[in-house]
Amino acid sequence: MAGPYAPGDSVVYLEHDPGGMRVWQATVTEVTQQDIDSWRVETTHGAEVVNREGEGAGIVPMDEQIAREIVHKGDGFLVESTVRDIEQDLEQSLDWQTLERSLGDDGQGRGR
Numbered sequence: 001m002a003g004p005y006a007p008g009d010s011v012v013y014l015e016h017d018p019g020g021m022r023v024w025q026a027t028v029t030e031v032t033q034q035d036i037d038s039w040r041v042e043t044t045h046g047a048e049v050v051n052r053e054g055e056g057a058g059i060v061p062m063d064e065q066i067a068r069e070i071v072h073k074g075d076g077f078l079v080e081s082t083v084r085d086i087e088q089d090l091e092q093s094l095d096w097q098t099l100e101r102s103l104g105d106d107g108q109g110r111g112r
Helices: 064-073 083-093 096-104
Strands: 010-017 020-035 038-043 047-050 059-061 077-080
Touching: 010 038, 020 064, 064 077
Parallel strands: none
Antiparallel strands: 010 020, 010 059, 020 038, 020 077, 038 047
């Protein structure tokens, strides 16, 4: 079965950053089938195991939108994490006392 990539293909290489995720354009240098549904893909930025759709934890297919973003923002641009914002929004919107009382009632939300 042919893999999702071939040497010379352009892919998106994702790299963890303390502020979020860095997005790089990478070129595939080697592809080795691991098993029936996965391939080890070596790129100019690193290696990753991908599925038959070409997706892995650190590699995804290049598309027109991401290619435009790389041209516009520069190779290795930072996508900032929104986790802190979500946590802060949750903290402000939760009524912790009511939640704790509900959990104390076996999650039923009413006293027995």
